[in-house]
Amino acid sequence: MSVLENLKENVIAGNESKVLEYTQKALDEGIDLEKILNDGFIPGMDVVGSKFQANEIYVPEMLISAKAMKAGMKILEPLLTEAGIEPIGKVVIGTVKGDLHDIGKNLVAMMLEGGGFEVIDAGVDITAQKFMDLVKENKPDILGLSALLTTTMVEIKNVIDAFKEEGLRDDVKIIVGGAPVSEDYAKDIGADGYSPDAASAVNLAKKLLGK
Amino acid sequence: MGRLLDLVKSSYSEKRRIVAPLVGFPGVKIAQSSIKLAQQNHEEHFKVVSSLVDKFKPDIQFVLMDLSVEANALGLNTLFPPDDSATVMKKHGKFGTDELALLEKIKFDSDSRLLSYVKTVELMKRRFPAGVKVGAYVTGPYTLAGLIIGAEEAGLMAARHPEKLEEICVFTNDCIMRYAELLLSAGADAVCVLEPSGVMLGPSHFEKFSVANVKDIVKLCHTADSDCIYHVCGNSTHLIEKMVESGVDGLSLDSKDGGIYLSEIAKNIQKNIVLIGNISPSRTIVYGSPKEVKEEVKALLESMDSFPNYVLSTGCDLPLETPVDNISAFMETGRNYTISV
Secondary structure: OOOOHHHHHHHHHHOHHHHHHHHHHHHHHOOOHHHHHHHHHHHHHHHHHHHHOOOOOEEEEHHHHHHHHHHHHHHHHHHHHHHOOOOOEEEEEEEEEOOOOHHHHHHHHHHHHOEEEEEEEEEEEOOOOHHHHHHHHOOOEEEEEEEEOOOOOOHHHHHHHHHHHOOOOOHOOOEEOOOOHHHHHHHHOOOEEEOOOHHHHHHHHHHOOOO | OOOOOHHHHHHHHHHEEEEEOOOOOHHHHHHOOHHHHHHHHHHHHHHHHHHHHHHOOOEEEOOOOOOHHHHOOOOOEEEEEOOOOOEOOOOOOOOOHHHHHHHHHHHHHHOOOHHHHHHHHHHHHOOOOOOOOOEEEEEEEEEHHHHHOHHHHHHOOOOOOOOHHHHHHHHHHHHHHHHHHHHOOOOOOEEEEEHHHHHHOHHHHHHHHHHHHHHHHHHHHHHOOEEEEEEEEOHHHHHHHHHHHHOOOEEEEEEOOOOHHHHHHHOOOOOOEEEEEEEEEOOHHOOOOOHHHHHHHHHHHHHHOOOEEEEEEEEOOOOOOHHHHHHHHHHHHHHHHHOOO
């Protein structure tokens, strides 16, 4: 297997030490940065996403793959920035006010990074005002809102309403997700998109940006 | 009072349904209280659930849903917002085996807030009208493990060091069993195991970290002649077979929005397992009109007509914002419905 095939396979297997080893090896062999990203990391995470959607793997297995990918990307990211290679889009993501759960949001953030996006993670328990401040400051293409609880998902609507009231709604695409959130709910509250899982979030984000 | 399945079968023979929404927080508005107060004080808690029984007359009334009770009793940092349920703060850093040894020394079942839930159940059992079953909640073993070590760490541990996670889940289940024992002694007719984090696991992990332990809770409930119900939020379709293997009496399943098609599941499940659900707790009943709620409830009831083992309920707990008129519409539709087969 080539270095990049090995990199891809170890991303899929969630083998962090091997991912680090093959990332470094690829760099040492002088392989183009974009090629390492596009032929190693991204196809690896694509396979992980497909397996997740097909119920062949679940969150724990997806987490170890995403962690391994993120470790490798830490080596690659400063080099990509240095070389002036732009991410395919910018995303601000966070869990809404009153909700301290972040595993879903973290997975989406990692999958988006693995898909070539720059991700600004706002954290958990984020107010509508804080989301608006982050959007004004960072000018992302997409805002991702997450909630795990039925009792906090109503806050997603409040955030979207706040963006409308402040005249910021057209500045950013808003995508939503979380265990109790559905596509119909997303439509009802005026979101631009809904993703049932972390893997689909990458495809959704790309679609919204016409990539 | 009889076990849940007997009650459900007897109602079905009379062509009506048992109606039991998972409703707690809206009672705070009716009783003019606050979630924080009710989750801290058993008299206030009883006032809240009692207002729901007076207003809606459900067949089963649960205490307020609170996933922080056991974790808080284990000394985990917990937030108590006035109008939101108490929430356990995220665990930072790695969880060491020395920490588990420390947790094992805590007199978990002497915690005042945990005991206030037990006292609430006692009051419910003593003062509720005859015919209203008293329901209590416990946190599931995997979810409690996730609260202790962090949900992400629990996921990673499931994949990397399952034996360590198994050890933690055995400990959490021991705590849950002690709490369940107190709730059953206080008179709980049903104990519902809340395992929301379980939805993230595949069937084999779910079996290892949750079901293997929940089997003991089921036995405990049956010894007390009470029922045990499994509740997993979101799309738990891939876990249903495993949940049934635990020996529970009922499955409380999330809504169609959450990916659960109840009538499809009912076709493939033994008739001695009661299905409980599954009106969406976050759409029509919160944002729609009473008329729309009635239509949605009627459609669900019609789809379940041929299944005797069914209780009309919500897919999960109703939020504080749920209009009282919509809960009344839900109850009225359930009460007035006549099974057509």
